[in-house]
Amino acid sequence: MSRQTLQSAQRRADSATLLEVRDLRTHFRSPRGLVRAVDGVTFSLARGKALGVVGESGSGKTVLSRSIMGLLPKRTTVRSGEVIFEGLDISNYGAKQMRDLWGTEMSMIFQDPMTSLNPVVKVGRQITESLTQRLDLPKDQAIDTARKLLGDVGIPEPSRRLNEYPYQLSGGMRQRIAIAVALACGPTLLFADEPTTALDVTVQAQILDLLDEQRRDRNMAMILVTHDLGVVAGRTDEIAVMYAGKLVEKAPTRALFANMKMPYTEALLRSIPKMEDPSHTRLQVIGGRPPDLISPPPGCRFAPRCPYAQERCRVEEPPLVEAETPDHFYACWYPVGSPEWANAQDRLNTVANVGGGA
Amino acid sequence: MAGTGTAHLHAPEEAMLRVENLTMEFPVGRTGLKVHAVSGISFDVLPGETLGLVGESGCGKSTTGKALIQLPAPTSGSVRFDGQELSGLKGEGIRKLRTSMQMIFQDPISSLNPRRKVRDIVAEPLHIWNIGTQDERRKRVDEVLETVGIDPNNADRRPHQFSGGQCQRISIARALVIEPKLLICDEPVSALDVSVQAQVLNLLEDLKAKYGLTMIFIAHDLAVVKNVSDRVCVMYLGKVCEVARSDDLYARPAHPYTSRLLTSIPVPDPNIKPDPSLRIQGELPSPMAPPSGCRFRTRCPFAQEKCAAEEPQLRDIGLGHYVACHFPLVGAGSASEA
Numbered sequence: 001m002s003r004q005t006l007q008s009a010q011r012r013a014d015s016a017t018l019l020e021v022r023d024l025r026t027h028f029r030s031p032r033g034l035v036r037a038v039d040g041v042t043f044s045l046a047r048g049k050a051l052g053v054v055g056e057s058g059s060g061k062t063v064l065s066r067s068i069m070g071l072l073p074k075r076t077t078v079r080s081g082e083v084i085f086e087g088l089d090i091s092n093y094g095a096k097q098m099r100d101l102w103g104t105e106m107s108m109i110f111q112d113p114m115t116s117l118n119p120v121v122k123v124g125r126q127i128t129e130s131l132t133q134r135l136d137l138p139k140d141q142a143i144d145t146a147r148k149l150l151g152d153v154g155i156p157e158p159s160r161r162l163n164e165y166p167y168q169l170s171g172g173m174r175q176r177i178a179i180a181v182a183l184a185c186g187p188t189l190l191f192a193d194e195p196t197t198a199l200d201v202t203v204q205a206q207i208l209d210l211l212d213e214q215r216r217d218r219n220m221a222m223i224l225v226t227h228d229l230g231v232v233a234g235r236t237d238e239i240a241v242m243y244a245g246k247l248v249e250k251a252p253t254r255a256l257f258a259n260m261k262m263p264y265t266e267a268l269l270r271s272i273p274k275m276e277d278p279s280h281t282r283l284q285v286i287g288g289r290p291p292d293l294i295s296p297p298p299g300c301r302f303a304p305r306c307p308y309a310q311e312r313c314r315v316e317e318p319p320l321v322e323a324e325t326p327d328h329f330y331a332c333w334y335p336v337g338s339p340e341w342a343n344a345q346d347r348l349n350t351v352a353n354v355g356g357g358a
Numbered sequence: 359m360a361g362t363g364t365a366h367l368h369a370p371e372e373a374m375l376r377v378e379n380l381t382m383e384f385p386v387g388r389t390g391l392k393v394h395a396v397s398g399i400s401f402d403v404l405p406g407e408t409l410g411l412v413g414e415s416g417c418g419k420s421t422t423g424k425a426l427i428q429l430p431a432p433t434s435g436s437v438r439f440d441g442q443e444l445s446g447l448k449g450e451g452i453r454k455l456r457t458s459m460q461m462i463f464q465d466p467i468s469s470l471n472p473r474r475k476v477r478d479i480v481a482e483p484l485h486i487w488n489i490g491t492q493d494e495r496r497k498r499v500d501e502v503l504e505t506v507g508i509d510p511n512n513a514d515r516r517p518h519q520f521s522g523g524q525c526q527r528i529s530i531a532r533a534l535v536i537e538p539k540l541l542i543c544d545e546p547v548s549a550l551d552v553s554v555q556a557q558v559l560n561l562l563e564d565l566k567a568k569y570g571l572t573m574i575f576i577a578h579d580l581a582v583v584k585n586v587s588d589r590v591c592v593m594y595l596g597k598v599c600e601v602a603r604s605d606d607l608y609a610r611p612a613h614p615y616t617s618r619l620l621t622s623i624p625v626p627d628p629n630i631k632p633d634p635s636l637r638i639q640g641e642l643p644s645p646m647a648p649p650s651g652c653r654f655r656t657r658c659p660f661a662q663e664k665c666a667a668e669e670p671q672l673r674d675i676g677l678g679h680y681v682a683c684h685f686p687l688v689g690a691g692s693a694s695e696a
Contacts, residue, residue, distance in 0.1 A: 172641070
């Protein structure tokens, strides 16, 4: 049912779909059993749009992007579902076929710019490598392109930097180089997996601005994976919230912030310290931890940590349904704002008041 | 920015910790060059207060934190803790001192010994100082673990069996088990998820109330620092830019650097569009050859000749708000007086 509603909505949406993922499941074999890292995720992404994928550690957001890009070890990964890219079913592509897409069609930047670049290869060669191999550019032309790319990603003195090694650059500079490498062959889809988590706030802002600007200039779609709702708020068209391998809410960014349906999304937002609150304001926390993905709880996977959970939540899994606003989907029996949710909240408040008075 | 000066310090007898002209330099191989990590900073912490130290990577905030517990001892300057001068202390004196000043670090997993049981890790300080009998120690460890939210029944496990947030709780338990007066937290939540970060921040607030702790909270995230701190000290390239009560600092940042730092924070509101024109441009200058005068001038949109010639001193702009800038953004008459 969840798939039907999502798909029908997608058919209504524009035909400029770049990526379509249907019921993607990515499980890993482990000595203790199958780890259900991604467990039935369906979504689509239009050309040139930015999608934010948000969730805590272990929610499956990184595995989702790597699974789409075919970067997971074949031996231990069990994958099912469909991945349609540019109208092409790439679900069963092997490494060799995927390699034709990497760089030219889809590329990825990673969290840690210290380890994602080769430490013993000069920056210039790391960029020209894909240009000469994939695009068959002659060497001098590749170097010119690399120089221009470095300028695009905001690196001063590009000619000098081409001959430097990664260790000679700061973290922010390295992330800019990693972005240049990813953009070199003009991909139509860029995965940015926590691209700023290892960086300072000031550098983070610069890198996010840069990604935004390059995405617009190149009409490239982007999937921005992060645990911080603040990072995706001003910079994405849509947001998908993941929890324990499932997509639990997906909506256009503004609609999501205006009207969060899933208690998990709301809790994530509330746990961020806000600048406008006075100091020593008590933060709202999500109690407990994400579930074990080898044997996730029955019913709604968030139920054990959800303050509003009722009997039904622990038994029956909520489907992804459409909200009153278009393109807004959520998987919750008693979403924020429903009468049952309001009752549960009243009860919680009473308990809190009694507890506080005692 | 970034000036020197001690105008913002309280009277020596009021403060629990008083740092004056702290300088930390590291030689670079045999080149004769030096990294000027911290260059003459001064600040103090009142009993029961939480002081936030903020700044980008490379501003010297962690070096400062470590210099306080003499790890290593600063190149020059004075650190007074509870009226006792620490900078000349050696060996046993320093060891004794560290029982009352404890530190927790950024990466909770690598700061715990992976081969030892959590119970032994937390009991180690008691063991070293030979505090209590075996039974008493066991009781004390259980009690502290309980306080930080770790089930003492799991104390026979090893660190890898806990999550990052839980490991940070264990580090906190280890720091608190010998009842320090001052807790120095060096980026305690920056390796954690937002949801876990909130739990640890709340925990630190609870512990502060319960044990009457004084804290120094070092972080690069201004929103996090604001949440836990009473006063905030903003650092840039080894100097202090601005010191103020935390609510005041956020309401009216006076230093151009502070103001830019504030606008860099991603706001969880899609209606506030990020504005790239407000970014701090360029890269941090090399701490081996810091700029003359105000160290922020090379990246400051308001920099003038005076900023290169003369180092600004920290001065009062009212309500205990101090700024080291020739042309601060707030504070009547400050620009004209120059």
